[in-house]
Amino acid sequence: MTLLSVDGLAKQFGGLVAVDDLSFGVESGEILGLIGPNGSGKTTVFNCIMSIYAVTSGTVRFGGTDITDDKTHQIVNRGLSRVSQESNPIGSMTVRENIELFTFPNSVRSFDGGASDEAIASYAARVDIEDALDDDPGSLPHADVRRLEIAKALATEPDLLLLDEPFAGLNQTEVRQLSEQFESFREQGITMVVVDHNMRGLMDLVDRVVVLHNGQKLAAGDPADIVGDERVQDAYLAGEVSAVQ
Amino acid sequence: MSDREQTGRSIGRLVGRVESVLRDSALPQGAGVVGAVGQPAERLLWPVAERYNRTLGERFGEVTGLQLLLLLLSFGGLVTAPLWGQDYLRPLTLGAVWAVFAMGWDIQSGYTGYISFGHSALSGAAGYTTGLLVLHLNPELSLFVTVPLSILATTVLGLAIAVPSLRLRGPYFSLVTFVTVLLFYRLTKALSHWTNGLRGIRVDVFTYDLTLQYYMVVVPMLAVAATLTYVGRSDVGTVLVAIRENEDAVSAAGVDPTKFKLWSFVLSAVPMGIGGVLLAHVNAGVDPQTFVIVDNSIQMIAMAVIGGMSSILGPLGGAFLFVGLRDVFLVGLGEELRWLALWLLVLLVLVFARDGLFRLLWRALGALGGDRR
Numbered sequence: 080m081t082l083l084s085v086d087g088l089a090k091q092f093g094g095l096v097a098v099d100d101l102s103f104g105v106e107s108g109e110i111l112g113l114i115g116p117n118g119s120g121k122t123t124v125f126n127c128i129m130s131i132y133a134v135t136s137g138t139v140r141f142g143g144t145d146i147t148d149d150k151t152h153q154i155v156n157r158g159l160s161r162v163s164q165e166s167n168p169i170g171s172m173t174v175r176e177n178i179e180l181f182t183f184p185n186s187v188r189s190f191d192g193g194a195s196d197e198a199i200a201s202y203a204a205r206v207d208i209e210d211a212l213d214d215d216p217g218s219l220p221h222a223d224v225r226r227l228e229i230a231k232a233l234a235t236e237p238d239l240l241l242l243d244e245p246f247a248g249l250n251q252t253e254v255r256q257l258s259e260q261f262e263s264f265r266e267q268g269i270t271m272v273v274v275d276h277n278m279r280g281l282m283d284l285v286d287r288v289v290v291l292h293n294g295q296k297l298a299a300g301d302p303a304d305i306v307g308d309e310r311v312q313d314a315y316l317a318g319e320v321s322a323v324q
Numbered sequence: 325m326s327d328r329e330q331t332g333r334s335i336g337r338l339v340g341r342v343e344s345v346l347r348d349s350a351l352p353q354g355a356g357v358v359g360a361v362g363q364p365a366e367r368l369l370w371p372v373a374e375r376y377n378r379t380l381g382e383r384f385g386e387v388t389g390l391q392l393l394l395l396l397l398s399f400g401g402l403v404t405a406p407l408w409g410q411d412y413l414r415p416l417t418l419g420a421v422w423a424v425f426a427m428g429w430d431i432q433s434g435y436t437g438y439i440s441f442g443h444s445a446l447s448g449a450a451g452y453t454t455g456l457l458v459l460h461l462n463p464e465l466s467l468f469v470t471v472p473l474s475i476l477a478t479t480v481l482g483l484a485i486a487v488p489s490l491r492l493r494g495p496y497f498s499l500v501t502f503v504t505v506l507l508f509y510r511l512t513k514a515l516s517h518w519t520n521g522l523r524g525i526r527v528d529v530f531t532y533d534l535t536l537q538y539y540m541v542v543v544p545m546l547a548v549a550a551t552l553t554y555v556g557r558s559d560v561g562t563v564l565v566a567i568r569e570n571e572d573a574v575s576a577a578g579v580d581p582t583k584f585k586l587w588s589f590v591l592s593a594v595p596m597g598i599g600g601v602l603l604a605h606v607n608a609g610v611d612p613q614t615f616v617i618v619d620n621s622i623q624m625i626a627m628a629v630i631g632g633m634s635s636i637l638g639p640l641g642g643a644f645l646f647v648g649l650r651d652v653f654l655v656g657l658g659e660e661l662r663w664l665a666l667w668l669l670v671l672l673v674l675v676f677a678r679d680g681l682f683r684l685l686w687r688a689l690g691a692l693g694g695d696r697r
Contacts (some may be wrong), residue, residue, distance in 0.1 A: 131572075155578035163576075169569040172562075180566055181577040183559050187587040189556035191382075235578050 080272050082107040082239055083128070083159070088137035090107070090123050090294075097123040098294040100146035101137070103262045105239065108142045110261065112281045112302065115291030119270045121274040122164060124291070125241050129161050132156055152185060160237035166224045168216035174227055175212040178202055194234065202234045206260055222253045234265075240264065258284045278306065362692035366390050370693070371376045384550075385557050388693030391686060398641075402542055406535040412652060413534045419647040420538075420545040426627035427552050428595030433625070434634035435561060438569025438586040442485070442501030444620035445508040446478050446593055450467035450600025451610035453477040455525030456518065474604075475597030482593030483586065490582060493571075505618050512612040524611025527604045541602050545640075548595045552636045555591060564588050565634065626670045632680020641682040 083105040090098040098120045105111050115121050126132045128139050130151045139147045146154050168177045175196070182194035194202075203209040206226035211219055216227060225245065232240055242261075246254045261271060261284060275281050278288070281302070288305045289299040298308050305311055369389025377386045387395065401408075405416050425447055433439045453474040457465055465638040489500045512519045519525065530540050555561055563584050566574050574581045604610045614620075623646065631642025646666070677684055 129576075150580065151572075151575035152578050152580045155576060161576065167570050167573055169566055169573065171565065171569060176562065180562060180573070180579075183563060183577065183579055185583070187560060187584060190554070190560060192559055231577070317581045 081105065082109045082142060083272070084139050084140045085124070085128065086140070088124065088127055088139065089135045090120075090127050090132060091135045096294055098127065099257055101291070101294070101297065103289045103299065105270060105272055107238075107270055108265065108268070109286045110265060110273060110284055112278065112285035112288040113272055113274045114278050114281065114288055114305075115276065115297075117276055119276075119291040121276070121291055122243055123294075125161055125243055125272075125274065127203055128154075128241065135295070155235050155237075156185065158236070158238035159241070160232040160235045160239070161241035162228050162232045162243060162245060164247065166216075166228050168224065168227055168231075170215065170217050172216075173212065174203070174208065174214050174216060174219070177216060177227060178212075178230050178234050180217040181231045199234070202230045205233055205263070206230050207256070222250075223246055225249065226257075229260075237269060239270045239272070242271060244274055244276070246275065257262065278302070282306075327479070333643075338515040362390060362689075365393070366693040369393055373693075376604065383557065384553055388690050390689040390693050394685070394689060399546075402546070405542075406538060409564075410535075415647055415651040416644075417534075417538045417541050417606055417646040418651065421599055421606060422624070422627060422647050423640045423643035424545050424548050424595050424599035424602065425624045426631065426643040427548055427636050428592050428599060429562070429624045430604050430628045430636055430639045431552050431556065431595075432568065432588050432592035434628055435556060435564040436566065436585060438585065438588070439498045439625075440501040440592075441498050441618070441621050441625070442503075442508075442541055443592075443596060443624050444616055445480055445485075445501075445505040446596035447600035447603065447620070448505075448508055448512070448610075448612075448616035449481045450474040450478045450597040451527075451604040451615045452512070452525070454601055454604045455610040458527060459520075459525045460518070465498060470625070471601050474601045475594055478573065478597030478600060479590055479593040482589050482596070486586060486589040487592045490585060501621075502618070505616065505621055509612055509616045509618065512616055520611075522612060524609050524614075526606075526609045529608045530605045533577055537606065543605060544598055548598060549636065552591070556634075556636050558589070560584070570667035626666075628680075629670060630673050630681055632683030632686075635680070635683055635686075638680045638686075642680065645681070 080304050081104040084102075085104070086102050086278055088098055088101045089096070101120075101124065103111075106322070113124065123132065127134045127137075128146075129176075130146070130149055137147070138145055141154070141157055141159055144157070146157060146159075168174075169180070170213055172180070178199050179193040183194045183196070184190065186192065193199075200209050200212060203212055206229050206269050208219075208223050208226045208230060211223055216224060219227065225248070229242075229245070245257060245261075249257065261273070264271065273281060273285060281288070288298075288300065289296060290305060290308075290311055298305055298311050300308075364474060366389045369392060373387050373389040373392045376392055381387070400601060402416075406413060409416060425443065428446075429440060429443045433443075451474070454470045457470050457473065482537055485501060485504050489497050500579060513521050516522075531535065533535050556564075559572075563574060563579055566577075567581050567584060567588075571581050574584070600615070603615065627642040627643070627646045628639035631640065632638030649666055649669070650662065654665055673681060
């Protein structure tokens with residue numbers, strides 16, 4: 080079943096075309112890689128899906144419902160959550176409170192509606208930061224701050240996770256651990272789209288790849304086929320073969 | 325490095341040192357005598373605090389023994405004021421009215437981060453609604469009619485300012501509120517055939533019994549304090565702080581920041597309405613100089629800053645301290661010197677104790693109690 084479908088998506092900033100007539104679908108249960116060099120429009124696609132940006136044209140459907148004009152919080156409540164490239168925990172709150180915020184109901188009459196301590200600890204445990212719950216986010220190492228971002232997204236109980244450059248700044252061991260955690264998320268029923276400019280970390284993780292170049296879809300298919308695709312190598316990689324191998 | 329840069333760094337170091345001295349002096353390590361008295365007192369009070377924490381702590385915030393003692397002494401002092409402070413009932417009554425204003429300002433500006441320079445327009449709206457109703461409709465109108473209508477009018481004005489300004493952030497929002505209060509001030513004069521201009525409108529006092537009048541102000545003030553403390557400690561308060569810190573993160577959490585911002589404006593406007601009505605009846609009238617003038621908005625901010633923004637009880641304490649200094653302790657200095665001293669105090673707190681004096685005191689008491697929580 081197609082969980083997310085993007086049809087004819089376009090986004091212009093003034094005269095600049097950031098995304099141009101892009102269409103792709105995400106099947107329930109799969110991990111899709113959305114790759115492309117810096118500036119190819121990957122993050123803009125995520126921003127359009129999440130309604131951070133209003134689209135210039137095109138539609139975004141989630142679970143069969145048109146969510147193009149929904150507001151960000153409505154999209155999140157439908158079961159779509161995004162982990163940004165930038166970490167933005169609230170410094171004045173502990174790790175626990177940062178996660179708890181993502182469990183609050185969208186109601187001004189809810190005074191005590193957040194998740195229980197056990198539930199918050201379980202979100203943290205899914206990314207191995209359960210020992211840091213009472214810490215300030217500012218005192219965490221980079222990898223744990225990134226894990227906190229993922230725990231926050233998990234706390235919204237998503238069906239689909241959009242992960243924007245989740246491996247940036249992590250070392251080899253951390254990349255491997257995180258990949259294993261993404262695999263376990265999939266086993267728990269979460270579908271994922273992973274954005275990266277570099278395919279190396281994604282090769283073993285993703286089922287399928289969509290390649291973006293200058294805001295357009297250049298290629299799509301199995302990771303192995305994409306690595307061998309001459310158009311991808313010539314146009315997108317501009318000779319940087321090492322980036323895919 | 326240029327001379328200017330060097331001077332800048334030296335000043336920065338000096339400020340840092342003063343800050344750390346201030347911080348240390350508030351902690352028990354630097355205050356042996358305080359520690360010697362405080363720690364046994366804390367041990368004595370802890371069982372009571374523990375019981376409070378078990379029952380009310382989750383709703384209103386957990387406390388140490390000494391913090392609970394401060395709350396109980398303040399509460400007891402306020403409730404028994406007519407017994408020990410007959411000579412000070414007028415400033416205490418005004419302090420309570422301004423505490424309502426400072427707390428109302430705090431829930432929107434301190435918590436949500438939408439800094440208003442124009443909250444005296446809101447209290448003015450309440451005062452003028454009461455005034456206009458008794459002047460033009462019926463001088464005998466019951467408080468049961470004028471009070472709800474005045475609070476409603478304030479809420480409507482609060483939303484009328486807020487809704488078009490929602491997209492504005494930071495200084496632009498503040499400028500809108502600032503211009504609004506200037507506009508409101510001019511309107512009260514321009515519409516003088518309705519408002520009596522600078523002369524204002526006479527309103528009956530609640531009562532000529534100062535003790536009774538004091539309670540008629542302190543009881544609503546305590547109700548506002550309890551309600552806003554509860555809201556501030558709840559999920560709603562957390563979301564408001566999150567909006568201040570990172571509005572996008574709130575959307576990403578599936579929570580509608582617009583809805584919560586509007587709610588914080590309502591939570592702010594209602595106390596401003598209550599305070600405005602109280603002030604009109606305490607002052608026996610409403611006029612532009614005592615109500616609307618922008619200086620009043622700045623005084624509300626000053627009270628919140630002195631006490632400690634985004635803490636509700638801090639601005640409450642700040643209001644009593646500010647009014648106490650203004651109307652009692654610094655009166656001997658004369659009009660000009662008194663205001664100079666007051667604004668200098670605000671400046672010093674802003675530079676050296678940005679979290680506010682009452683939060684500093686609260687933390688010091690907490691530190692004396694050890695790290696139990």
